[in-house]
Amino acid sequence: MLEDHARLMAFFEQAQEVVGRKRLQKMVYILKKCGFDFSERYSFHFYGPYSEELSTRIEELCNLGFLDEAKEKEKGYYQYRYHLTDRGAGFLSESGVTTSNMGSVIQKMDEQSSKFLELVSTMLYFDNFSKEEIEDKVRTVKSQQNYTEADFEEAWRFIHDMKH
């Protein structure tokens, strides 16, 4: 019961802090693609893989007092900062849900920009295609981002490191 909520809380506990809703979406998606157990389903939206279920569950965790969401004004737009509350930590420790150690993958993602994570998650979304097809697909669906060859190379290296 509430295992899906607990798994997300474990992510926040290990990440300590996540800044940005889009970044949060991409981080959970990348973890999911690395084999970590998250039940939230993703589909492709205008800017990449997006999960409405994740967005609702985050709102629930905030309403329950398990997660703190701070809205901050940043260069003319709002961004959201999340961290697990003491009450959330209490729930997590009593939930009995066993969670994997995501620390090293989270740390690698923390070192990257949101734009880069957006590229990686979009590439992973098409991972049933060949390498060339994936790059073509990404260029088609994210034509405005103008990703360079170097961006793709770095993203492939990142994906390789994450999965090995």
Added chain:
Amino acid sequence: MAYRDEKLHEEKVFKDPVHRYIHVRDRVIWDLIGTPEFQRLRRIKQLGTTYLTFHGAEHSRFNHSLGVYEIVRRIIENFRDQPFWDDDERLLCLCAALLHDLGHGPFSHSFEKVFDLDHEDFTRAIILGDTKVNEILRRVDENFPQDVADVIHKTYSNKLVVSLISSQIDADRMDYLQRDAYFTGVSYGHFDMERILRVMRPMEDQMVIKESGMHAVEDYIMSRYQMYWQVYFHPVTRSAEVILSKILHRAKELYIANEYEFKLKPTHFESFFLKEVSLEDYLKLDENVVIYYFHIWKEEEDAILSDLCRRFVDRDLFKYVEFDPGNQYKELIDLKECFNEAGVDPTYYLEVDSSSDLPYDFYRPGEEEERLPIHLQLPTGELKELSRQSDIVESISGKKRTDHKLYFAKDLIEQLPEESDIKKRIYEILKG
């Protein structure tokens, strides 16, 4: 004449309670409707277990798919000769609209959760796989099945085309809101679709709404909000979904343990239990088949499986109480222990269900989100996000009510001896 341009000698029409008539003139559309994969949608209810709450809600994905096709057909008629619209995309839009829900399985939502499946993957598999649907689409063009799949998958290069079927004011939502309102018999869910269609304008990457149509869109957003809470998230429907999930889990557990002899072997479920579902297996399983199993399993010797099936078939559902996990999670742990002590397996007779367990969504204005908001086109040509212009939409957008309920088999608790301490304790916890 090329197959893609072929027209029927006479227009075919389907009588429809929501749109009055659904008009088919293209040979390709008519042929797709006749395929076994599309006809299968007659045996998948649009609203899953909702018919156990609203008895009229027996309509199918077949009805809805035709409805979405019809709305897209009307939008395209209005778009003809307008800037940004390419009429070469017409047939692609119609096919994608018709086929967008093709991969839905029986009781889609519960099934997908229990077996970790995604109907979008099966929609894609049916369109691209060895099926009649694929055969017809390939007659149009070798790449046509892939294009249709890409539109449904939202990865097609022309985002205007994608937005007809999947955006925050798309043909899919406009059909299901009206259709679900009609068949459930509720009075919310109605809005002036004709007006919305008249004020829709094609733009480079999206459809926008002329500012003068704002009030019709407000009505649409409000009806979406109302339907979510009054129909889609009805606690009785959720109770039926909880039982349905428990049946599937129990049958899977018995099958995997390999120590139980089913009177009726779960042949149609085997590949689902083993996570080896082929397209062929998937297409064989519809709601008629599932309900047949549940009927027969009422006679199984496994007490839990037979009881859960009886509950579902005879609509003897779990009762529910409001539950706040934020303040009551310790009580939940106690409750589980009490159920165990009373000999009532909490794995199958106790469940917390949350609003995030359902896939329906609210209007979101964008911000840092991934979702493209609804844009109004001002007389100057400038685009403004809907909630910035409409106070009504502003008041409900981006704000989600969340809700949790605790479902349990009250009758099993009532059967415990009157004087038993465990019964008293369970009631004390449930009363909060």
